[in-house]
Amino acid sequence: MKNIRRKRLMAMLICVTMIVTMVLASCGEQEPEEPEPPISNALTGATAEEGFDEAAADRRIAAFVVENSPDARPQWGMDDENYSPDIVLQGEVEGGITRTLWFYADYEKLPKVIGPTRSARPPFIKFSEVFDSIFIHWGMSHSKGDYIGANKIFEWHGVDHINQMTLDDKEGMYGRDDTRAVNVEHTGIIYGDKVPATIKNEGIRTEPKDYTHLCFNNVAEAPSETAATQIGVTYSKQAFEGTYWTYNEEDGLYHCSDFQNDFTRDNLIVLFDDTKYITKEDYQGGGGGSVTYCDYALGGGEGKLFSKGMEKDIKWQIVDGKLELIDTATDAETAQTANDEAKAAAIEEVKKSEDGTWPVYNKYTIVTPETEEEQTEEEALANSYVLQNLNKGKTWIGWISKNNGGSVTFK
Secondary structure, rough: OHHHHHHHHHHOOOOOOOOOOOOOOOOOOOOOOOOOOOOOOOOOEHHHHOOHHHHHHHHOOEEEEEEEHHHHHHEOOOOOOOOOOOEEEEEEEEEEEEEEEEOOOOOOOOOOOOOOOOEEOHHHHHHHHHOOOOOEEEEEEOOOOEEEOOOHEEEEEEOOEEOOOOOOOOOEEEEEEEOOOOHHHOOEEEEEHHHHHHHOOOOOOOOOOOOOOEOOOOOOOOOOEEEEOEEEEOOOOOOOOEEEEEEOOOEEEEEEEEOOOOOEOOOEEEEEEEEEEEEEEEEOOOOEEEEEEEEEEOEEEEEEEEEEOOOOOOEEEEEOEEEEEOOOOOOOOHHHHHHHHHHHHHHHHHHHOOOOOOOOOOOOOEEEOOOOOOOHHHHHHHEEEOOEEEEOOEEEEEEOOOOOEEEEEEE
16 A cells, blocks of 8 residues: 555656755754655645545545436535535537536545436546546446447456446445436436445455646636636537536635536636547337437647636646646746746745745646657757646536537636
8 A cells, every 4th residue: 555655646746846844953954855745636636634535545536427417407416515526527428418427536435325327438438547537337338330339448448347237236336316207217326335345345446556646736826817707618519508607706616507506616627629429320229219429539639727717728638548737828948947936935935944844836847758869958848848737626627529519608
């Protein structure tokens, strides 16, 4: 477990540059030491002082497929007072509807009930892999003709998952809530307190491998001076409804009522991606009918960040299986200068402090892609880029089509 935690902390170095400790001895000033950075929630940035259980750093992230059709709302557990999802990903699946994927950094702290849970789709499985998630769902799409279904992605990518349709549910993790006058497919639920034991019973790997650890500001700040208090997201020209947010200055959060609750987020991220529509005929297996699935390329591209009532253009990409959000407004040279200045300021602060502890600084994180060719310092700087910091807190990600009519409006 110690080795896993050490690997985890090493991965965090790309986001939290360092905490430096200086020990002042009576015999003179010693060389500064560089202890490990604080353990934090990879999805929200929260530390132990901010409520994160450090033991969760040794456990994998869990991702739950949750339905979003009108009859599924309000979703169970979505706006839970204590355990609302760390990240909610929303994207198109088929028939112009969207579905959500809820990410939790600590699967031992979940709502009492999560749902309605639904079936897996290939793009959602692939996105979950950037966090090395245990994927939890109720059913899946199957391959036929030109359509490659979730069944093949699970097999080909070796993704650990729990499927109600095939699970010998000894712990009773899955159930149904029949209190609503809706069809049975909108009643499937997960009991949060049964998840840890079910993962253990299934023999699923619980120690995380290297995965995305988002970057966060130490102190919350607006990403720009471009106001964005009303945001509307259209997923594609096929999607029959969008998602709309309103910023509240009093609590500093974005609010959405589309899920028939008061759903709030600290950060909103929109990712533009190429999409492709694939029709599967006779999808009911002899019962006729056809369904057209929406597939995402996960190819990276443009994006937007909304936080503290402001908007900022960003870029995104997946590198070595990890999601990177890129600050497009800050060049690497400016970032390096600001980073050096922040470090110098931290050194000055420690000289004034009584305990000799340097404050954290992580204003920017500069990434220089590896290359087999030798580069001058100037060339390396020109090819580097800056990762985008988020404000600490919970995030919603809207995954929309850039080639099939997806759009974002704000004011």
